[in-house]
């Protein structure tokens with residue numbers, strides 16, 4: 001019987017340079033760390049904004065099992081169709097009325113692993129309450145899961161910490177995404193929930209949150225509209241590896257990487 005699970009979660013994949021990092025590095029990492037479940041945030045994979053059908057296929061072929069997202073999922077015109085077609089492609093569950101779903105249950109050796117995508121409301125679109133949405137999901141669709149993993153796509157560290165603390169002991173792990181800046185606060189909360197405020201990103205980190213700095217600097221300095229594209233400078237694969245108990249649902253260990 002499978003009693004524990006090694007998982008990898010990757011921060012927002014930024015365009016082609018980010019996808020290349022997943023292609024080049026994920027397979028080796030999964031073998032080395034005996035990973036059974038790989039989750040990545042794909043909201044920026046299409047040249048920085050959104051995701052396409054082709055990229056969904058690429059990410060799956062590179063070893064990703066579940067693709068989470070966030071505010072940029074809607075950038076692609078085909079988003080609704082993709083979300084309806086692929087149940088392992090998620091949008092935040094707390095969008096009030098949207099295509100697709102905000103959770104996916106992956107069965108591994110008869111164990112049910114629930115993956116949930118939620119989005120914050122501080123400095124972001126005021127969608128439904130992530131606390132109430134998660135509470136409802138845990139009491140209904142995710143009630144019988146052996147582990148629950150949450151990608152909380154949010155700007156504010158306080159909101160990320162608060163959600164993790166509120167659900168400490170009821171979810172296995174909460175990892176933040178969206179800022180594209182990896183935090184150094186990975187830990188296990190008192191009742192066993194693993195936590196990191198932000199996984200970071202996959203792509204060129206010598207940049208402004210994954211985009212070529214020249215264009216972003218011009219935009220910020222001049223306050224004009226300047227096109228920008230994903231950076232290729234100093235590319236990294238960033239995220240966490242965690243070991244989760246499928247008997248207690250708790251996180252046994254959590255470690256961050258930037259490789």
Ligand SMILES: [Fe+2]
Nearest residue numbers: 012043044178
């Ligand atoms: Fe992002």
Ligand SMILES: [Fe+2]
Nearest residue numbers: 070071072178
């Ligand atoms: Fe985002």
